[in-house]
Amino acid sequence: QSRRQCDPLLQALEKLLALPRSRLAVSDVLDLLDVPALRRRFAIAEEDLPLLHRWIRGAGIRWGLHAEHRASFRLPRSAEEATANTWLFGRRRMLLGYAVGAGAGPWQGIEPYDEIGGIDAGTLGPLLQLIEGLQASWRTLRSAAPVATWCVRLRQLLADFFAADDEADAFTLLQLAGALQRWQEACEAAALDEDLPLSVVGAHWLASLDAGGLTQRFFAGGITFATLMPMRAIPFRRVCLLG
Numbered sequence: 001q002s003r004r005q006c007d008p009l010l011q012a013l014e015k016l017l018a019l020p021r022s023r024l025a026v027s028d029v030l031d032l033l034d035v036p037a038l039r040r041r042f043a044i045a046e047e048d049l050p051l052l053h054r055w056i057r058g059a060g061i062r063w064g065l066h067a068e069h070r071a072s073f074r075l076p077r078s079a080e081e082a083t084a085n086t087w088l089f090g091r092r093r094m095l096l097g098y099a100v101g102a103g104a105g106p107w108q109g110i111e112p113y114d115e116i117g118g119i120d121a122g123t124l125g126p127l128l129q130l131i132e133g134l135q136a137s138w139r140t141l142r143s144a145a146p147v148a149t150w151c152v153r154l155r156q157l158l159a160d161f162f163a164a165d166d167e168a169d170a171f172t173l174l175q176l177a178g179a180l181q182r183w184q185e186a187c188e189a190a191a192l193d194e195d196l197p198l199s200v201v202g203a204h205w206l207a208s209l210d211a212g213g214l215t216q217r218f219f220a221g222g223i224t225f226a227t228l229m230p231m232r233a234i235p236f237r238r239v240c241l242l243g
Contacts, residue, residue, distance in 0.1 A: 003209050008035045009162060009172050010209065016157060017202035019134065020142045023073070024087070025063040026056055029130070036165035037173075042126040051120060052127055059113045061090035065135050087131050094124060133160050144195040147187040151180050154205065172209075179208040 004010045012035040015028060022028060032038055033049060044052070064070040067082035083089055090113075097112035098121055104112055116124055137160065140153055155177065164170035183204065224236075 004206060007168075007172060009037045009169055010206065011035070012038055012161070013158075013176070014202075014206060016134075016137060016161060017141070017198065017206070019138045020072075020198060023063045024065055024069070024134065024138075026061055029056070029087075029134075032130070037162045037169045038130075040165045041161055041163040042130050044123075044126045044130075048123045051123060055094060055113070055116060055124070055127075056090065058115055059090035059093045060085050061087055065131075065138060069138065087134075091128060091131060095128075098124065136160075141198050144197045146193055146195055147184055150196065150198075150201050151184045154180055154201070175209055176205070179205060183208070 004014060012032050015022070015032060030053065033044065033052065036046075039046065062085035064086040066086050066088040067079070070077065070082050070086065092110050093113040094116055096107060096110050097114040098116045100107070100112050100114070101117065102114040104114070106112070137157060141157075145153070158173060158176060162169070162173060164173055
């Protein structure tokens with residue numbers, strides 16, 4: 001298995017790098033909230049997740065950050081349809097519901113979602129910060145840029161969305177930063193100064209962590225493929241010879 005298949009932090013980073021072409025459905029954000037390093041960055045406790053799930057679905061959010069995000073998919077929609085059931089739509093409903101409480105009617109065409117109140121209301125702030133971060137990153141990552149600009153953007157992406165939850169996360173973040181630095185130095189040595197799209201930059205960055213090395217763990221998954229020489233002293237439960 002590659003690192004991206006078994007490391008939650010890398011899986012979340014891959015989702016973030018796909019923001020410009022992602023519909024950002026509810027399931028995408030819920031997947032991000034399952035990553036400990038991201039929750040730690042936004043101070044979201046694991047026990048708060050069921051409450052956030054209920055609020056997100058109750059507010060009627062389906063997909064899309066806002067009307068501009070939906071317009072990028074070139075779908076024929078009216079102005080009202082372009083905003084309905086987006087994250088902006090749900091955020092307005094939740095904030096209005098918190099402000100006016102239960103029993104209030106619509107305000108400027110917004111139906112309040114009045115399930116948010118009391119001590120639990122403090123949980124809403126980190127979720128809104130996450131959505132604001134996704135909006136800012138969506139705008140930043142859309143345009144091609146030279147290598148130096150991409151390195152600044154991607155370092156900021158790591159800082160904005162991740163805080164190490166354990167030693168494994170800290171090591172992954174260190175590897176990502178190191179891979180960026182090596183890539184920047186290689187591009188400077190090659191005098192590469194043209195603008196590059198995110199698809200190229202992101203693919204190279206993530207692939208650099210999948211490459212094997214002297215420090216790669218023997219037991220990276222359920223099955224280990226290797227030559228017999230370095231593995232002969234390890235008492236595997238079952239050894240199969242191929243070839």
